Amino acid sequence: MSESEYVIETTALRKRYGRKWALDGLDLAIPRGRIHAIVGANGAGKSTLFRVLLGFTPPTAGSACILGRDSRCLTPADRGRIGFVNEEHTLPAWVRVEAVVRMQRRLYARWNEGAFAEVIGHYHVLPEQRVGQLSRGERAGLNLALALAQSPELLVLDEPTLGLDVVAKRAFLESLMYSSAAARCTVIYCSHQMEEIERVADNLVILEHGRLAHMSAPEDFCARVTHWVADVPFKGPQPAGVPGLLQLQRLDGLHHYLVLDQDETFGDFLRGCGARSVQCMPVSLDRAVNGFLAKNHAAPAAA
Amino acid sequence: MARTRALMIQIATGDPRPIGRQIVEAVRMKIATGELEPGDQLPSVRGLAQQLTVNPNTVAKAYAELTAEGWLESRQGLGLYVAPPRQRLSDAERARRLDEAVDRFVHEVVPLDYPPATIQARLLRALGALVPRKRA
Numbered sequence: 511m512s513e514s515e516y517v518i519e520t521t522a523l524r525k526r527y528g529r530k531w532a533l534d535g536l537d538l539a540i541p542r543g544r545i546h547a548i549v550g551a552n553g554a555g556k557s558t559l560f561r562v563l564l565g566f567t568p569p570t571a572g573s574a575c576i577l578g579r580d581s582r583c584l585t586p587a588d589r590g591r592i593g594f595v596n597e598e599h600t601l602p603a604w605v606r607v608e609a610v611v612r613m614q615r616r617l618y619a620r621w622n623e624g625a626f627a628e629v630i631g632h633y634h635v636l637p638e639q640r641v642g643q644l645s646r647g648e649r650a651g652l653n654l655a656l657a658l659a660q661s662p663e664l665l666v667l668d669e670p671t672l673g674l675d676v677v678a679k680r681a682f683l684e685s686l687m688y689s690s691a692a693a694r695c696t697v698i699y700c701s702h703q704m705e706e707i708e709r710v711a712d713n714l715v716i717l718e719h720g721r722l723a724h725m726s727a728p729e730d731f732c733a734r735v736t737h738w739v740a741d742v743p744f745k746g747p748q749p750a751g752v753p754g755l756l757q758l759q760r761l762d763g764l765h766h767y768l769v770l771d772q773d774e775t776f777g778d779f780l781r782g783c784g785a786r787s788v789q790c791m792p793v794s795l796d797r798a799v800n801g802f803l804a805k806n807h808a809a810p811a812a813a
Numbered sequence: 814m815a816r817t818r819a820l821m822i823q824i825a826t827g828d829p830r831p832i833g834r835q836i837v838e839a840v841r842m843k844i845a846t847g848e849l850e851p852g853d854q855l856p857s858v859r860g861l862a863q864q865l866t867v868n869p870n871t872v873a874k875a876y877a878e879l880t881a882e883g884w885l886e887s888r889q890g891l892g893l894y895v896a897p898p899r900q901r902l903s904d905a906e907r908a909r910r911l912d913e914a915v916d917r918f919v920h921e922v923v924p925l926d927y928p929p930a931t932i933q934a935r936l937l938r939a940l941g942a943l944v945p946r947k948r949a
Contacts, residue, residue, distance in 0.1 A: 544870065545868060684863070684866065687862065687866075687867075687868055687869065688859065688862070688863055688869075704826070704827070705827065708826045708827075708831075708832060709826060709832065709866055709867045709868065710867075710868055712868060712870050728831070729831035729833065729834075732829070732831060791829070792829040792830075793829055794827045794829050795827075795831075796826075796827055
């Protein structure tokens with residue numbers, strides 16, 4: 511079995527739906543181990559990336575490898591090494607829990623009953639229940655338990671906690687961070703919830719318009735973004751001329767700038783534009799990611 | 814044999830300070846106020862991670878930073894302990910910083926026009942509040 515250094519590797523990956531490029535030259539290399547969060551605006555290409563990586567749909571151009579294998583020709587054995595949980599938690603509604611578990615146990619050679627029990631124990635799921643009778647949180651728990659019990663090398667989670675209540679969400683995060691099964695695999699975690707990402711992620715990957723926009727530890731990304739408030743008389747500098755500008759707001763006569771990769775010289779720039787006072791402060795991860803994505807987010811044409 | 818002391822700290826998401834930084838600052842404050850004493854054992858990486866619902870790697874990094882700064886020491890196979898206090902600055906540097914701080918203080922206080930005795934009394938009271946709290 512090949513032991514590649516990267517669990518996911520794509521080169522110039524492109525995928526087109528009609529006139530639209532969902533992936534537009536994506537170069538991504540995610541190293542083995544730890545928990546990686548992927549964020550992006552709606553339509554940034556996250557779900558398409560997973561569909562291509564898991565071989566559900568072929569790329570239009572470029573290459574995609576998962577666990578060192580070409581995504582277009584994954585064998586059942588390769589798939590056994592990958593756990594996948596998506597936001598829909600899709601299992602047929604009519605099937606009983608015990609039947610699903612029996613089937614999975616037979617399908618996956620490295621099935622780990624202990625791991626299954628460890629995760630499912632957080633939820634009140636009875637073996638004789640049908641999937642359709644489970645709540646959303648219980649279905650999420652069942653899916654995660656099934657995925658972890660296969661002892662995967664790579665666990666891919668697409669918005670796994672969407673719509674879960676606070677207790678189910680916490681149980682889910684705990685299973686992810688502290689269960690012994692999860693400790694042995696690389697986790698790719700796709701979410702819009704910054705609060706979760708801050709607690710969970712070792713590494714933050716930002717996709718934008720089907721391309722890689724940023725990858726680093728979350729706190730390093732946070733450090734790239736700063737919030738400046740300046741007292742600029744009249745209109746202030748043209749937004750197009752403001753270096754690294756992500757967001758601009760005028761509040762109570764003060765100009766608020768959210769900027770990327772600017773040091774103290776940005777203060778000099780503002781003073782050069784006539785600012786009477788200039789103040790700078792760090793921002794939270796939520797604010798940093800929000801500002802970053804807002805810059806190129808779709809918006810109706812200005813009136 | 815020292816037992817693990819509870820580490821009563823809180824972290825907040827949505828704060829400009831990353832969670833790792835919040836842990837480092839909270840532990841330092843506990844040591845500075847005497848709530849944690851030299852020789853006290855800290856929770857395990859996994860234990861504190863679960864207590865705060867954060868990634869164990871975040872806690873491990875925070876502990877490593879505190880150890881590098883001399884606040885904590887690791888005992889082989891036993892875990893992490895609060896290190897005995899040692900001077901973290903040279904004598905000359907300490908004296909220089911104190912001079913600077915006194916200077917700043919005097920400049921701020923002079924224009925307020927209080928009698929020196931009042932200022933001294935207030936200062937003593939403020940410093941008194943910093944004395945390490947006794948454990949219950």
